[in-house]
Amino acid sequence: MSWEIKGKTALVTGAAKRIGAQIALSLAEEGASVYIHYQNAERDARDLKAEIESKNVKAWLIQADFGNNGYEGLIERTAGVAGGIDILVNNASIFPQSSLKDMTLEGLVANIRVNAWAPFVLMRDMARIMKKGKVVNLLDSRVSGYDWTHAEYILSKHLFAAMTRMAAVEYAPDLVVNGVAPGLILPPPGKPMEYIERMDRTVPLKKHGSPFEIAAAVIYLLKSGFLAGEVINVDGGRHLIEYDRGPHPD
Structure with a gap:
């Protein structure tokens, strides 16, 4: 039996821009009210809120810095305002450059704090x-x-992927946990589209995807009545050829 999104309330982290914004919009189009989490992009978040409200569903904003423990109490605060949270989409992340050669404990902990913890x-x-x-x-x-x-x-x-699998077992059947693993979708912030277009040749389908395809996978997992611990790779088959380390950038 399909799970009904209409009438539910969703919290989407990192929702002001890029993939997160499209996920929030797609949820609204399915009839869900949406809590838009953002860190710094308040103007984008406000614009998104107005667009979602134009679809005759509710939208709220909440600012929180996950790098500074802003996740603590976030569920209580959002649920208190919205009357409950039915859907959580963990999208927020940071993406700094680093290599094993220059990796630091502080840098690793900062990534784990935002991207996994x-x-x-x-x-x-x-x-x-x-x-x-x-x-x-x-x-x-x-x-x-x-x-x-x-x-x-x-x-x-890697840690977050393990947490996803563990949570899918630990919290079932009441809280159903799944994942989406994007491939080449958007260039890093500040980079032109040519940055990612040059990488299309590394993908079996020889192209990159779009935020719409990520949002569609999220909607599919939410509607499913018999999936738990599943991770859908939305990457044009890239994961199938990346079992080794790939070419070194040097």
Whole structure:
């Protein structure tokens, strides 16, 4: 039986821009009210809120810095205003460059705090406070392989992938946890589209994806009535050829 999104309330982290914004919009189009979490992009968040409200559903904003423990109490605060949270989409992340050669403990901990620990705390609080609902975690298709130039980031995503699998078992059947692992979708902030277009040749489908495809995978997992601990790679098959480390950037 399909799970009904209409009438539910969703919290999407990192929702002001990029993939997170499209996920929030897609949820609104399905009839869900949406809590838009952002860190710094207040103007984008306000614009998104107005767009969501134009679809005749409710939208709220909440600012929190996950690098400074802003995730603590976030479920309580949002649920208190919205009357509950039914859907959690853990999308927020940081993506700094680093290699094993220059990796530091401080850098690794900073990545883990935002990319793994913060979403884990939100999942745990969903289970503790809301008792039931659905969670979709945004991972990275490179957890099947390696990323030479973002070592701290990819290690944090490996941890988050493990947390996703563990939570899917620990919190079932009341809180259903799944994941989406994007591949080449958007260039890093500040980089032109040519940055990612040059990488299209590394993908079996020889192209990059779009935020719409990530949002569609999130919606599919939410509607499913018999998936738990599943991670959908939305990457044009890239994960299938990244079991080794790939070419070194040097």
